[in-house]
Amino acid sequence: MTSPLWAAPFRPDPVDATVSLLGSKSQTNRVLILSALADGPSRVSRPLVSRDTVLMADALRSLGASVIEDGDGWTVTPAAWGERQAPVTIDVGLAGTVMRFVPPVAALVDGDVEVDGDEYARQRPMSTTISSLRALGVTIDDDARGTMPFTVRGSGRVLGGAVTIDASASSQFLSALLLAGARYDEGIDVRHEGPPVPSMPHVRMTLTELARRGVSVEAGSERWVVEPGPIAAYDCAIEPDLSNAGAFVAGALVTGGRVRVRHWPLETDQPGDRWREIAQAFGAEVHIDGDDLLVVAPDTLRGVRLDLRDEGELTPVVAAVAAVAAGPSTLTGIAHLRGHETDRLAALTAEITRMGGEVDEHADGLTIHPRPLHAADLETYADHRMAHAAAVLGLAVKGVQVHDIATTAKTYPGFEQDWQRFAS
Numbered sequence: 294m295t296s297p298l299w300a301a302p303f304r305p306d307p308v309d310a311t312v313s314l315l316g317s318k319s320q321t322n323r324v325l326i327l328s329a330l331a332d333g334p335s336r337v338s339r340p341l342v343s344r345d346t347v348l349m350a351d352a353l354r355s356l357g358a359s360v361i362e363d364g365d366g367w368t369v370t371p372a373a374w375g376e377r378q379a380p381v382t383i384d385v386g387l388a389g390t391v392m393r394f395v396p397p398v399a400a401l402v403d404g405d406v407e408v409d410g411d412e413y414a415r416q417r418p419m420s421t422t423i424s425s426l427r428a429l430g431v432t433i434d435d436d437a438r439g440t441m442p443f444t445v446r447g448s449g450r451v452l453g454g455a456v457t458i459d460a461s462a463s464s465q466f467l468s469a470l471l472l473a474g475a476r477y478d479e480g481i482d483v484r485h486e487g488p489p490v491p492s493m494p495h496v497r498m499t500l501t502e503l504a505r506r507g508v509s510v511e512a513g514s515e516r517w518v519v520e521p522g523p524i525a526a527y528d529c530a531i532e533p534d535l536s537n538a539g540a541f542v543a544g545a546l547v548t549g550g551r552v553r554v555r556h557w558p559l560e561t562d563q564p565g566d567r568w569r570e571i572a573q574a575f576g577a578e579v580h581i582d583g584d585d586l587l588v589v590a591p592d593t594l595r596g597v598r599l600d601l602r603d604e605g606e607l608t609p610v611v612a613a614v615a616a617v618a619a620g621p622s623t624l625t626g627i628a629h630l631r632g633h634e635t636d637r638l639a640a641l642t643a644e645i646t647r648m649g650g651e652v653d654e655h656a657d658g659l660t661i662h663p664r665p666l667h668a669a670d671l672e673t674y675a676d677h678r679m680a681h682a683a684a685v686l687g688l689a690v691k692g693v694q695v696h697d698i699a700t701t702a703k704t705y706p707g708f709e710q711d712w713q714r715f716a717s
């Protein structure tokens with residue numbers, strides 16, 4: 294590992310901080326996709342501008358849309374879908390939302406669109422994207438391994454109609470088809486067959502954004518029908534990212550401190566809203582104060598038992614808190630995390646163990662037994678949330694250094710500076 298080590302700030306006494314958050318990655322990338330498919334220009338206020346969302350904007354530009362930065366936001370003008378276009382390659386980085394949401398849109402271009410990404414992105418599951426698009430009439434060239442790179446050979450239109458998928462490895466397979474489906478000739482009628490779909494709040498976020506743009510969707514528990522038709526242009530402001538809020542809530546918890554998170558949305562589809570319940574499960578007091586969230590840590594953190602199937606992306610930071618709690622914690626429902634930025638169950642086990650902790654790794658979760666932890670140099674596996682988890686552990690344990698803290702730029706440019714301020 295060649296990147297410089299970051300000395301994580303250690304805070305032996307309670308933090309007492311107020312934090313404001315950047316915009317939501319998941320909402321920004323949905324809004325970009327839908328604006329690019331809409332029937333006129335849309336303005337996006339306070340978008341997240343980070344690696345994942347810039348990659349999305351660039352991908353949509355490569356497909357003919359325009360995304361122009363102005364003031365505190367972006368104006369998105371749709372592409373002329375269906376027109377002939379020279380071959381392009383889209384770089385998805387390590388962004389699940391880009392690798393899963395863009396191919397169903399790329400199929401609306403008349404031309405070849407190659408989809409590729411970071412080295413580790415080439416290991417993330419993509420077979421459901423490939424097989425579902427094929428079933429809907431799209432030609433795709435791949436090497437039959439169910440991963441990137443592959444080429445979508447669009448003909449300018451997609452027939453659409455009924456398709457059965459297994460979205461148990463990622464809700465993004467389902468969201469992707471729902472986002473583009475209204476622009477297919479027959480719309481889309483998706484049925485899920487298999488173990489439960491994870492991250493259902495993210496699917497609800499997809500449905501909310503579609504409803505705002507006048508798209509008619511019949512949503513069941515295992516079947517979703519999107520009528521063909523226009524997607525209305527829509528101006529919106531992006532909510533603060535509540536999953537990224539988790540690091541600060543966790544920082545308050547592990548130091549026995551308190552944090553005020555500004556502008557916590559009172560109604561939201563974001564899975565990060567569950568931090569209110571998670572903090573309480575660890576023993577904290579949680580209040581909504583005006584439009585802020587206030588979290589006051591207990592003297593002693595209780596161990597927790599949490600099913601995180603719906604909020605899998607919170608797991609690394611929850612696990613970091615669990616590692617310094619007073620009793621054991623069990624996190625379940627998260628087998629799909631093995632296909633995230635890295636195999637997060639293996640990564641968390643390795644890094645907590647590296648600090649002297651004890652973790653039982655299960656097929657679909659973790660049991661974390663608190664042990665006295667010691668300093669260590671923590672790996673982050675190109676995973677922004679492993680970096681957040683490392684920062685939280687470093688706040689609680691003196692001498693932690695973190696490899697590649699810059700990986701946080703995936704969803705949070707400026708994380709190091711904000712964390713330093715929070716910790717001081």
Ligand SMILES: O=C(O)C1=C[C@@H](OP(=O)(O)O)[C@@H](O)[C@H](O)C1
Pocket residue numbers: 318319320389390462463464465468491492495496605606629
């Ligand atoms: O649709 C989205 O914006 C996301 C869905 C979830 O993916 P999985 O269902 O693969 O967990 C989540 O973990 C990811 O960070 C963002």
Ligand SMILES: C=C(OP(=O)(O)O)C(=O)O
Pocket residue numbers: 387388389390606633634678704
């Ligand atoms: C799983 C995550 O990201 P992605 O959108 O790349 O899947 C995440 O942000 O925790």
